[in-house]
Amino acid sequence: MIQPKMIPRTMTPPKPFDLEGSWETVDVDWDFMHVRTLFGSIQNWPDLYKNMIVHLKPGCGYMEQVEIDWAPQxxxxxxxTDSALSQWASKLLDAMDQYGRPMRVNPEKTRQQLALAGFVDISETVIRACYNPWPxxxxxxxxxxxxNMGLSSGLTALSCAPMVRMLGMxxxxxxxxxxxxxxxxxxxxxxxxCRM
Structure with missing residues (x-):
């Protein structure tokens, strides 16, 4: 976990721990948890959601998750339909499925996993993330x-390991x-x- 040098006095950052490991060393409950673009990083989302709900303050804790649905719209x-962008997204999503850390966004599945973990008042907001400034x-x-700038500069880094290791490219x-x-x-x- 990377923490900024300047921390507001009202905030206590967590001690570093493995999100997918045991949370037994986590000795605080939080008002707010924010996770962003972790699809492709987490193997067992139901377990992570269960750990998160246990460490949110009862009755007032809030969790926010932001993910990118890489399937182009x-x-x-x-x-x-045969665009390189569509081919790339299909290959990346297939590779990550094979790796066991899926990047596919499935809102209904996520909603079910959150509810099973104990989350309530679950809502979803979808926004467009346009690939270039056409709007x-x-x-x-x-x-x-x-x-566009971020994706252009990070596309190869995002793609290389999954596609080489899992697809044999x-x-x-x-x-x-x-x-x-x-x-x-x-x-x-x-x-x-794409959708966020």
Whole structure:
């Protein structure tokens, strides 16, 4: 766990521990837990949710989870069905399934796992994360610029290990696919997005 150098006086950061290991050393209950983009990192979500609910303050504790559904969406058919982006997402999701740490977003399954762990008042908000600044809305356009920059710079790093180890692709094949994806996600004529 990485903690900032400046911690507000009203906050006590947790001592480092393994999220998937025992939480017996966790000796506090929290008001708030936030997890972001951990799909692909956690093997047993039901156990993690159970540990989280035990360490949230009863009656007032709150957990927030943000995940990216990497399957590309396109409402106007501007993204070809055989696009490199679609191929990349399919390969990445398949590889992570084989690895045993799925990245597929399944809201109903997550809702069931949260409820079984004891969470109540479960709600979901879905937003579009556009791959490039094609939207007319200024806020969405600006967010898309940042998303494009982050994805463009991290695409190969996100893809290489799963695709080489689990799918048997060569590093050069993965890099070639990522190069094609990077070109596509910069094409404003493709009105594609993923869900968060």
């Amino acid at each position: 396109c409402d106007d058919d501007s993204l070809p 007319e809305d200024a806020t969405e356009k600006e967010a898309a610029r940042w998303f 060569s590093k050069e094949e993965v890099e070639g696919l990522c190069d094609r994806v990077n070109k596509e996600i910069c094409m404003r004529s493709y009105h594609a997005y």
